[in-house]
Structure formats: C-alpha cells, structure tokens
Amino acid sequence: MELTVVMPCLNEAETVEVCVRKALACMAEHGIEGEVLIADNGSTDGSQQLAREAGARVVHVDEKGYGNALMGGIRAARGTYVIMGDADDSYDFTSLMPFVEQLRDGADLVMGNRFKGGIAPGAMPPLHRYLGNPVLSFVGRLFFPSAIGDFHCGLRGFRRDSILKLHLQTGGMEFASEMVVRSTLSGLDVREVPTTLSPDGRSRPPHLRSWRDGWRHLRFLLLYSPKWLFFIPGVLLMVVGLVAGTALTFGPVEIGELAFDVDTLVGASAAVVIGFQAALFALFTKVYAAEEGFLPESPRVRKLIDIVSLEKGLVVGGLLALAGLVGLVMSLVHWQVRSFGALDPRESLRLVVPSATALIMSFQTIFASLFISILGIRRTRESSIDVAAEAAEEAAEAISREGNSAKSR
Numbered sequence: 001m002e003l004t005v006v007m008p009c010l011n012e013a014e015t016v017e018v019c020v021r022k023a024l025a026c027m028a029e030h031g032i033e034g035e036v037l038i039a040d041n042g043s044t045d046g047s048q049q050l051a052r053e054a055g056a057r058v059v060h061v062d063e064k065g066y067g068n069a070l071m072g073g074i075r076a077a078r079g080t081y082v083i084m085g086d087a088d089d090s091y092d093f094t095s096l097m098p099f100v101e102q103l104r105d106g107a108d109l110v111m112g113n114r115f116k117g118g119i120a121p122g123a124m125p126p127l128h129r130y131l132g133n134p135v136l137s138f139v140g141r142l143f144f145p146s147a148i149g150d151f152h153c154g155l156r157g158f159r160r161d162s163i164l165k166l167h168l169q170t171g172g173m174e175f176a177s178e179m180v181v182r183s184t185l186s187g188l189d190v191r192e193v194p195t196t197l198s199p200d201g202r203s204r205p206p207h208l209r210s211w212r213d214g215w216r217h218l219r220f221l222l223l224y225s226p227k228w229l230f231f232i233p234g235v236l237l238m239v240v241g242l243v244a245g246t247a248l249t250f251g252p253v254e255i256g257e258l259a260f261d262v263d264t265l266v267g268a269s270a271a272v273v274i275g276f277q278a279a280l281f282a283l284f285t286k287v288y289a290a291e292e293g294f295l296p297e298s299p300r301v302r303k304l305i306d307i308v309s310l311e312k313g314l315v316v317g318g319l320l321a322l323a324g325l326v327g328l329v330m331s332l333v334h335w336q337v338r339s340f341g342a343l344d345p346r347e348s349l350r351l352v353v354p355s356a357t358a359l360i361m362s363f364q365t366i367f368a369s370l371f372i373s374i375l376g377i378r379r380t381r382e383s384s385i386d387v388a389a390e391a392a393e394e395a396a397e398a399i400s401r402e403g404n405s406a407k408s409r
Contacts, residue, residue: 003027003034003100004079004160007056007087008069013045015089015201020054022093030097038087039073041065047087067175071168074160083157088200090123091155098193099157108162108188111148111180112155112195123197132214139218140177143225146184148192152176152217155195162188173213174220181224185295224295226285234278241271245357249350262349269357276361280368287375313369320362327355 005023009016020036027034036056040048041064048058061072074082081103085091091112102110119129137151154176166182168175183190222229244260245268247253252261289295290302331351335343 001033001035001078001080003032003081003083003096004077005034005036005093005096006070006073006077006082006084007036007038008041008066008073008084009038009043009047009051009087010041010069011043011045011047011204012087012202013043013047013050014203016047016056016087017050017054018201019085019087019089019093020051020056023096024055026094026096030100032100034079035077037073037077039069039076041069063171065171065175066173067168067178068171070175071171074163077160080160081157082160082163083155085155086200088202090198090200092196092198095195096157098195099155102191102193103157103159106189107157107159107191109158109179109183109190110156111150111190111192112153113148113150113192114153114195114197115150116192117194117196120196120198122199136177136214136217136221139221140180143221143228144181144184146180146190148180148184148190150192151180153195158183170220172216174216177217177220178224181221185224226282226289229282230278230285231282234275234280234282237271237275237278239275241268241273241275244268245272245354249354251350252346262346262353265349265353269353272357273360273364276364280364283368284371284375287372310369310373313365313372317362317364317366317369320358320365324355324357324359324362327351327358331355 005027007016007019007023012019016038020038023036026032036051036054038048038051038056038058039061040051040058041061051058059072059076061069063069063072070084073084081100083096083099085093099110099112114124115133124133133150133152137149140146140148140151156179158179163179163183166179166186168178168182170178180190245265248260248262248265248268252259253264254260286295328351331348334348334351
C-alpha cells in the first residue's frame, strides 16, 4: 500500500466523516492505493462509527495526547507514506498530491506551509498568526539548521519508516516541533509545500490551548538546543564577568559619573562562575543526549572530549586551585602587613575575590571532568543476533541437561 492518511480524533463527530470522504476521494481520483486511518484518543460522541461508515479504519490509542494519538496511528499505518492532518475539516484533504509527489521524489518529510498557501479569514486566531507561529518558527530556524517556514502546520507527509526510526518521544502538541527538529538533526530530506487553512467545522472550542501549548513548544526547542539554552548565555556571562573583573582587580573604574568598585567586582566574579557552570551544563547535555540517542552525536563535542581527557581536566583544575591558593596566601600576607588588624575592603577584596573565584572554578573543572568521563562510558548493547545466540545456547544446555537426566534414570 502506498499511502495512509492518519487523522487524530477526539470527539470530532461534526467533521470526521467529511474529512475521511475527502481523503478517500482524492486517492481514488489520482489512482493512489491507500487508506484513511482514524487514531481515536477516546471519543465519546460516536466519531468512531461515523469514520467507519465513511470508509476509514479506526484504531484506539489509550495514551492521551496529540502526539500519542499520532504515533499510535503511524505505527498502525499500512502505507509506505503517511500524511497526517487534523479531523476538524480545516485542512484540504482533496489536495494531497503535492505531498505525495515530493515523497515519491525521495523526500522523507514534507511540511505544509499555510502562510504560503493561504489562510482564510477566521481560520487562525490573530495571536497565532502574527505572534505564536512566526515567533516559534523563527526560534526553530535559529536554533536548528532548518529552512521550514511553518513549524506547526498540522498537514504534513512523510515516509513511515523514516519517522519511526527517529523514536519520537513527546506525547502532546509539541510533537509537531519534535518531528521537524529530529528529522533535521538526523539529516533527513525535509521539504515544504504550500497548503491552505480554512475555519474548522466544529461548534466547540479547539483542543489547542494557546499559552500552555505555545510554552510547551518553546520549552521543547530550548531543551533540544543546549547551545542556546546553556552555552551562549554562559559564554556571554563569562566574557562580561572576565572583562569587568580584570579591569576592577587593578582599581576602581569610572565611566562618566558612574564609579565601579569592589562591589561590582563581586558581581563580575559571580557572572564568571555562573557562566562557566552554564557552559559545562551545555557540554553535559550534549554528551548525555548523544549517548541516549536524543540528539545526534556532535563531532566537535566528541573531539573536545577526546582532547580534554579526565587527566587534562584534573591538571587544569589543579592549576586553577594553585592560582587560587597563591592569591589567598598573598591576601594573608597583606593582612599580616596590617598586623592582622582591620582591612580596607577596597584593597583586600581585590585579592580575595579573584582567588576565591579561581578556587571555585577549579573544583567545577575537576568535578566536570569526572562527570563527563562517567557520561562517556559507553554501555554494551546486545544486538538481536547476540540475544538469539544466547537464547539458543540456553536452550541447548537445557536439552542436554534433560538428556543426561533421562540417561541417569
């Protein structure tokens, strides 16, 4: 079978029948061997029976959520290609050929773009049309090497085997973003075609919740991009803190009527420590995500880990600790010169703060080196051949034991 049209469904009795008939008519018109599959997520309004009467196959998906319903439908699909779309009659299921043609041409994922195809009046709330979708799509293109203009279009086609290999995890509305991001990061052939959006045919409110689901999309994009979540903010903090701290170590800095002194030096030290920790978190996340298969392995990160070995990390941490201890000894000498009496904080803190910062970063470096080494320990994963061979050996041993037992009797 060439094509399965998957529609997630939760109480869509008003529109599911017309959607099924449109999709079947489109496939019949163009001679496509295919089916319509309704992934029902617990409808109580008779949507299942209406879909069957219209010619669809219905599968029940117990786990609630948009992503769970779709993944249940994708797994149950019989077609080489899958086109997914909402069962609310907002997408044009009579115009599936642009998706099919791109899939036949070798594309792994074909996204619809509603902004290029046309959005009918009243089809999309202004908040989504002018803020939500453009901003989240821009963030997606910024964080990941993607050229997709409409990250959240619900009408999209893909090769079933290509998407199943991604092992998509999210069960809610953010599933739409995960599919694009994981496909892009895995190097799949991702394309885009114009499509239209019409007002849906339901009399009830949509399942989508603007702010909640928008935040879930943004959260997903951040969590899948350690560079933007941790590394870039961390490096910026470190640079600002190092520049300010270095200047203030040698004395107060005046810019116009503003005077910066040791209190700003403490803040600069904090910025360096926080920034360094954030950069380390980016490295931790990349290593862990690559080892667990959430993100593809980065050659640059792997090369960095190979260069910065545990031993080198311990050496760097030790040197930082030594620098911090030297600074603290110098501060004690400074205190001794003052006969261990009261000190002027404007002088003493210029020694103590950089020294304490170096000590803190030394332990961060040592602990990070140890932790990355633990993350880098690759687990031995048995292949299916190994499992089968082990089972065969156990069966042979059991037969041998039974034979020996029979002989003894």
